[in-house]
């Protein structure tokens with residue numbers, strides 16, 4: 112089963128490559144709606160965070176409320192996901208009070224790169240996929256490196272502050288000026 116976060120109609124097996132026309136009401140939204148925080152047994156990231164997915168090894172992480180693991184289909188030599196243990200919807204619904212956890216997710220992302228001997232923090236890409244351009248509704252930070260080695264399709268998928276990928280710094284700017292994050296805003300930065 113496809114576990115990667117990818118635009119994928121119906122959330123099933125995701126073919127490689129971007130599919131920006133993911134239908135609304137696909138994989139993500141329905142699951143997230145039923146769980147106000149906590150645990151959603153239908154959510155693969157909730158199961159991974161509770162070590163219920165033996166195929167996915169958790170990497171060391173300095174915070175108990177976050178987990179970190181390798182993307183099952185990496186798009187770069189280093190491709191990690193940082194995920195809150197508690198089910199939290201995607202970045203579109205984040206509010207100012209989530210800034211601390213987003214910052215800690217970034218810290219974990221940088222730390223895991225360094226632990227894996229990648230130290231050029233200018234050559235990394237970190238960010239969030241914008242719903243519905245993501246098949247998994249549980250908040251997760253993509254950590255990719257080296258950014259300079261992303262292939263053409265990956266560059267597209269993780270293009271900085273496109274409609275479908277938003278970096279943490281833009282998210283913080285939006286918070287700082289009190290924007291509720293909207294896809295229309297994201298594209299202007």
Ligand SMILES: [Zn+2]
Pocket residue numbers: 151154155156157158197198199249
């Ligand atoms: Zn979840």
Ligand SMILES: [Zn+2]
Pocket residue numbers: 116117239240245251253
């Ligand atoms: Zn994603």
